[in-house]
Amino acid sequence: MPILTGTIRRLACSAIFICAGCTAVAATPGRMELQLATLDGSAFVRLSDFPGKAVLINIWDTECPACVMETPFLNAQSRIYPQVQFLGIATGDRVTSISFSRQFHVSYPQLQAPHDPSGLLRRLGDPRLGLPFTVMLDAGHRVCATRLGAVDANWMADAVRKGSSR
Amino acid sequence: MSIFDFKGMICFIGAGSLVAAAPAIPSGPVSGQVVDDQGKPVTGAILVLECQASGFHKRLKSDGRGGFTFGGLPANDYRLTVRAPGFSTAYRDLPVRSGQPLEVSIALELASATVMVESNPRAATEPGALRQDVVKTESIPAEEMQKTGATSLTEALTHRPGVDVQVECSVCNLRSITLDNLPGRYTTLTLDGIPIFSPVSNAYGLDLLGVNGLERIDIARGAGTSLATPESLAGTVNLVSRTPTTDSLEGDVSRGDFNYQRETVYGAKVFDWGAISANGTHQRHDSVDGIGDGISQFTGYDRYMGGLGLFLNDLGGFKVKARFDRIQDKRMGGPLGDDYDGVLASTTGNPFNFSAGPNGSPSPNSWINPSTGTLVAPYDQGAAGLAEIIFTSRDQFVSTAERQFGDTRLHLGLGYAQHEQSSWYGGDSDYWDHQRQGYLDANLQSLMGGALITLGASFKYEGLHSDSISETPGSPYFGILRHDVDAYLYRTPGVYLQGYEVFFDDRLEVSASLREDHNNVFGSITTPRLDVLWHHSSTLSSRVALGTGYRLPSSFFEQDHGLLSAYAVDRSQAKPERSKNISYALTYAEDRMAVTGSLNHTQINDMATFVDNVAGDFLLLPALHPFIVTSADVNGTYKVTPSDAVTLGLEAYHYTFDSQDANNAVLFSRPNYRVSLSYDHEAGPWDFNVRSTFTGPQNLAKWYDYADNPQYNLNGTPKINTSPTFLVVDLHTSYQFTRYASGYFGVTNLFDYQQAKHDTFLYSGPYGNLNVTHIWGPNIGRQFVAGAKLSF
Numbered sequence: 001m002p003i004l005t006g007t008i009r010r011l012a013c014s015a016i017f018i019c020a021g022c023t024a025v026a027a028t029p030g031r032m033e034l035q036l037a038t039l040d041g042s043a044f045v046r047l048s049d050f051p052g053k054a055v056l057i058n059i060w061d062t063e064c065p066a067c068v069m070e071t072p073f074l075n076a077q078s079r080i081y082p083q084v085q086f087l088g089i090a091t092g093d094r095v096t097s098i099s100f101s102r103q104f105h106v107s108y109p110q111l112q113a114p115h116d117p118s119g120l121l122r123r124l125g126d127p128r129l130g131l132p133f134t135v136m137l138d139a140g141h142r143v144c145a146t147r148l149g150a151v152d153a154n155w156m157a158d159a160v161r162k163g164s165s166r
Numbered sequence: 167m168s169i170f171d172f173k174g175m176i177c178f179i180g181a182g183s184l185v186a187a188a189p190a191i192p193s194g195p196v197s198g199q200v201v202d203d204q205g206k207p208v209t210g211a212i213l214v215l216e217c218q219a220s221g222f223h224k225r226l227k228s229d230g231r232g233g234f235t236f237g238g239l240p241a242n243d244y245r246l247t248v249r250a251p252g253f254s255t256a257y258r259d260l261p262v263r264s265g266q267p268l269e270v271s272i273a274l275e276l277a278s279a280t281v282m283v284e285s286n287p288r289a290a291t292e293p294g295a296l297r298q299d300v301v302k303t304e305s306i307p308a309e310e311m312q313k314t315g316a317t318s319l320t321e322a323l324t325h326r327p328g329v330d331v332q333v334e335c336s337v338c339n340l341r342s343i344t345l346d347n348l349p350g351r352y353t354t355l356t357l358d359g360i361p362i363f364s365p366v367s368n369a370y371g372l373d374l375l376g377v378n379g380l381e382r383i384d385i386a387r388g389a390g391t392s393l394a395t396p397e398s399l400a401g402t403v404n405l406v407s408r409t410p411t412t413d414s415l416e417g418d419v420s421r422g423d424f425n426y427q428r429e430t431v432y433g434a435k436v437f438d439w440g441a442i443s444a445n446g447t448h449q450r451h452d453s454v455d456g457i458g459d460g461i462s463q464f465t466g467y468d469r470y471m472g473g474l475g476l477f478l479n480d481l482g483g484f485k486v487k488a489r490f491d492r493i494q495d496k497r498m499g500g501p502l503g504d505d506y507d508g509v510l511a512s513t514t515g516n517p518f519n520f521s522a523g524p525n526g527s528p529s530p531n532s533w534i535n536p537s538t539g540t541l542v543a544p545y546d547q548g549a550a551g552l553a554e555i556i557f558t559s560r561d562q563f564v565s566t567a568e569r570q571f572g573d574t575r576l577h578l579g580l581g582y583a584q585h586e587q588s589s590w591y592g593g594d595s596d597y598w599d600h601q602r603q604g605y606l607d608a609n610l611q612s613l614m615g616g617a618l619i620t621l622g623a624s625f626k627y628e629g630l631h632s633d634s635i636s637e638t639p640g641s642p643y644f645g646i647l648r649h650d651v652d653a654y655l656y657r658t659p660g661v662y663l664q665g666y667e668v669f670f671d672d673r674l675e676v677s678a679s680l681r682e683d684h685n686n687v688f689g690s691i692t693t694p695r696l697d698v699l700w701h702h703s704s705t706l707s708s709r710v711a712l713g714t715g716y717r718l719p720s721s722f723f724e725q726d727h728g729l730l731s732a733y734a735v736d737r738s739q740a741k742p743e744r745s746k747n748i749s750y751a752l753t754y755a756e757d758r759m760a761v762t763g764s765l766n767h768t769q770i771n772d773m774a775t776f777v778d779n780v781a782g783d784f785l786l787l788p789a790l791h792p793f794i795v796t797s798a799d800v801n802g803t804y805k806v807t808p809s810d811a812v813t814l815g816l817e818a819y820h821y822t823f824d825s826q827d828a829n830n831a832v833l834f835s836r837p838n839y840r841v842s843l844s845y846d847h848e849a850g851p852w853d854f855n856v857r858s859t860f861t862g863p864q865n866l867a868k869w870y871d872y873a874d875n876p877q878y879n880l881n882g883t884p885k886i887n888t889s890p891t892f893l894v895v896d897l898h899t900s901y902q903f904t905r906y907a908s909g910y911f912g913v914t915n916l917f918d919y920q921q922a923k924h925d926t927f928l929y930s931g932p933y934g935n936l937n938v939t940h941i942w943g944p945n946i947g948r949q950f951v952a953g954a955k956l957s958f
Contacts (some may be wrong), residue, residue: 040850041807094309095853096898114757
C-alpha cells in the first residue's frame with residue numbers, strides 16, 4: 001500500500017508539473033521562449049540569450065526543396081541585417097543537417113528541433129506544420145511576421161521593418 | 167484586327183448588352199472562405215476577381231476566418247484567383263448570374279516546394295493527425311531506424327512501448343509484430359497504405375521487409391485504424407516509401423558475428439517530371455546454437471531484396487507513386503548450417519545432443535517419456551527430422567495516384583502481390599503454397615460545409631492454393647501428394663465513409679468512419695470507428711479512440727503445421743474474428759521533454775481456434791470466451807543536456823482469456839510488464855545510443871495451458887510455471903568521418919541473455935512427443951556488428 005500511495009503521489013506531482021508547464025506558457029501571452037540544443041550538441045540556446053534583439057527563426061529540413069533553395073539567400077540576409085539575430089531550426093537528421101550547413105557555410109546558429117516539433121510549430125504560428133517556415137520576432141520576442149514557404153527580399157524587408165518598429 | 171482586339175470587342179458588346187438588358191440589377195454577392203488542405207482558415211490570402219469580358223478587376227484579402235465577400239457584381243463570367251504564401255495558386259471560374267448570391271469554398275494545397283513535418287513519437291496527437299486514411303499513433307522516421315541500427319521491419323519495431331516483435335518458432339524464426347501485446351496475426355501490414363500482406367506472407371515475410379528505401383514506418387494501434395484495413399484487430403503498421411527530393415546514391419556494408427553480412431544500395435535521380443529510385447539488399451546469417459545441442463535456436467538465412475520506384479508529378483493531372491519489389495529468401499532451422507540438400511538426405515541416425523542445456527536428457531540420443539519415466543526410443547530421423555527449410559519468393563507492386571478537381575481530391579490505389587513458399591517441416595509435412603493478393607481502391611475527399619468527407623470503395627482479393635505431403639508416419643496421407651488442403655479464396659468488395667471536422671478554433675478534431683464490406687464467404691460486415699483529439703494547449707493533447715475490426719479466418723497453416731496430416735480442415739463452423747477497442751492517450755511535449763501516456767482496452771470475440779477432433783479432422787472453431795488485453799503505458803523523453811537525452815518507457819498488461827482457447831489458437835506467452843530505458847548522446851560527428859529493456863514474468867502455465875497440455879523438460883521434470891525476468895541491452899554508435907562517409911558499430915544483447923541457457927525451447931509432451939515452441943525469451947545472444955556507409 002505505501003508503494004501504491006507513493007506512486008499515486010508521484011503521478012500527482014507529475015500532473016501538477018505538467019499543468020504548471022501549461023500555465024507557464026499561458027502566463028506570458030505573445031512573448032515567445034524556446035530552449036533548444038545546437039546541432040553540434042554543444043549548448044542550449046534560449047531566446048532570452050538575445051534580450052532586446054529582434055530574432056528571425058527559420059525552420060527547415062534537408063528533405064524540403066524550398067528550404068534548401070532559400071538557405072543561401074537567408075545566409076546573405078543575415079549579413080545584410082546584423083541587427084536581427086538569425087536562428088535556424090533543423091527538423092531532419094542531425095548529422096545530415098550539420099553537413100548541409102557546412103556545405104552552405106551557414107553563419108548563424110543552427111538548432112535541433114524538439115523530439116516532436118509540432119508543438120513548437122504551432123506556438124510559432126504554423127499549425128499546418130509546413131516547411132520552410134520563417135517567423136520574425138520583435139525585440140520583445142513577440143511574433144510580428146510569419147511566412148510559410150520560401151522567403152524573398154520583399155518579405156524580409158517588411159519583416160525586419162516590423163521587427164524593428166515595435 | 168488582332169485576336170485581342172476581337173476579344174475586346176466581344177467584351178465591350180457583351181458588357182454593353184448586359185448593361186442594356188439589366189443595367190440596375192447587380193447580382194447577389196460572391197462570398198466564401200479560403201481554407202487549407204486541412205480545412206483550417208487561411209487568413210490574408212490574396213483574392214483577385216476578374217472578368218475578361220467587362221474588364222472588371224477587384225482585389226481583396228481574406229479576413230481572420232479566411233472569409234471574403236465581393237459585393238455588387240454585374241452578372242457575368244468571372245475568374246477568381248487565390249494566392250497565399252506557401253500554397254499553390256488556386257483558380258475558380260464563377261458564372262455570376264443575377265438574383266442569387268454565390269457561396270464558394272477555396273481549399274488551398276501546400277505548394278509543392280513546401281513539405282510537411284513528420285514528427286515522430288507524438289504523431290497520435292499532432293494537428294491534423296485524424297484526417298489521414300491511416301490514423302497513426304506513432305511514427306518511426308528513417309533517421310531513428312538508422313540510429314538504432316535497425317535493418318529490417320522486425321528490428322525497427324522491437325521493444326517499443328506498446329509495440330514488439332515476438333518469436334513464434336525457434337527453428338524457423340516465424341515472427342510477428344504485436345501491438346498492445348495482442349497476438350501478432352492481428353496486426354495488419356500495409357505498403358504505402360495498401361494491404362497486400364497476409365498471414366501466409368507474414369509468417370516468414372516480416373524479416374524480408376528491409377527498411378532500405380523507406381521514409382518512415384507509421385504505427386496505428388487500435389482496431390480499424392485504417393480505412394483500408396478493417397481486418398486490423400490490433401492495429402496497422404504502414405511502410406511509407408521514400409519519395410526522392412534530390413539525386414542521391416547510398417551504399418552500406420556491414421559484418422557481424424554468426425557470419426552476419428549485409429550489403430545495401432539505394433539510388434535516386436530527380437527529373438523535372440518526377441523521379442526514379444532503385445534499391446537492393448543482400449543479407450545472410452548463420453544459424454545459431456547457444457547451448458551445444460546441435461539444434462538451432464536462431465534460424466540461418468540468405469536473402470535478396472530489390473526494388474524500383476517511379477514518381478510522376480503530372481500524369482494527366484495525377485501525381486503518381488509506384489514501387490515494385492522482388493524478394494527471395496532461403497532459411498533453415500533445426501540442424502545447423504546451410505547445406506539444404508545434405509540435410510534433406512540425412513534421414514537416419516542422430517546428429518543432435520539431447521542431453522545438452524539445462525534439464526537436458528540423461529541420454530544424448532533420447533529423452534524421458536514423462537508418462538513412464540523412461541527414455542523414449544532413440545532418435546533416428548537424421549538431420550531432416552528436425553529441419554525446417556523454407557524457400558520464399560515474392561513479387562509485389564503498389565501504386566497510388568492523386569488528382570485534385572477543384573475542392574475535391576481523387577485518390578486511386580492499386581496493389582498486387584504474388585507469394586510463393588516451398589517448405590519442408592521435418593516430421594510434419596512437405597508443403598508448397600502459391601498466394602495471390604490484389605487490392606483496388608478509389609476515394610474522393612472533399613470539403614462539405616466545414617467537414618472533410620472521404621467517400622470510397624475498395625475491392626480486395628486473396629487466394630491461396632497449396633500442395634502438401636504428410637511426413638507423419640501415422641497419418642493416412644503419409645507420403646501422398648494432396649492439393650489445396652488449406653486453400654481458400656476471398657473476394658471482398660467494400661465501401662467506406664469518413665468525416666473529419668475541427669471545432670473550437672482548431673482545438674477539437676473529430677474523425678468518424680464507417681466501413682461496410684461484403685465477403686463472398688462470410689457476408690456483410692460493418693466496422694465503425696471514432697477518433698477525438700483535443701488540443702488543451704500547444705503542449706498538451708488528449709486523444710480518445712474507439713473502433714471495431716474483423717478478420718477473416720484465412721490460412722492457419724502458420725499456426726499448426728500438423729494440420730496437413732489430418733483428413734481435412736473443417737471450416738464449416740468458422741466465423742470472422744472481431745475486436746472492439748477503446749483507447750485514451752495524453753501527450754505533453756515541449757522543447758526538452760515529451761511524455762505520452764496511454765490506456766488501451768481490446769476485446770477479441772470469436773478468436774479462431776484449431777481443434778483436432780476425434781475423427782482426425784482439424785476443426786476451425788470460434789473460441790467460446792473472449793480474449794481481452796487491458797494495458798497502460800507511459801513513454802517519456804527528456805533532453806538532459808544539449809547532447810544527451812534519456813527515454814523511459816513503462817508498460818503494464820492485464821490479460822483475460824481461457825487457457826484452452828489460447829493453446830488451441832497457438833498464442834504465445836506475454837509479459838505482465840516491461841520497462842525500457844534508453845540513453846542517446848549526439849554531439850558533433852558522434853551518435854551513441856543505448857537501449858535496455860527489462861521484461862517482467864510470464865505466466866507460462868496459463869498461456870501454454872499446462873492443465874490440459876503439460877510441458878516437460880527432456881529429463882522429465884516439468885517446465886517452469888513462470889518465466890524469470892530478464893534484461894536485454896543493445897548499443898549502437900556511429901561516427902561521421904566526412905560529409906559522404908560514416909562508420910558504425912553495434913552490440914545487440916550485450917549481456918548475452920538467452921532463454922535456452924535457462925530453459926530450452928524444446929519440450930516433451932506427457933507421452934514423450936517432442937516440440938520446439940516453448941518460447942518466452944531471446945533466441946540469440948550477444949552479437950557484434952560493424953559497418954560503413956557512403957552517401958552522395
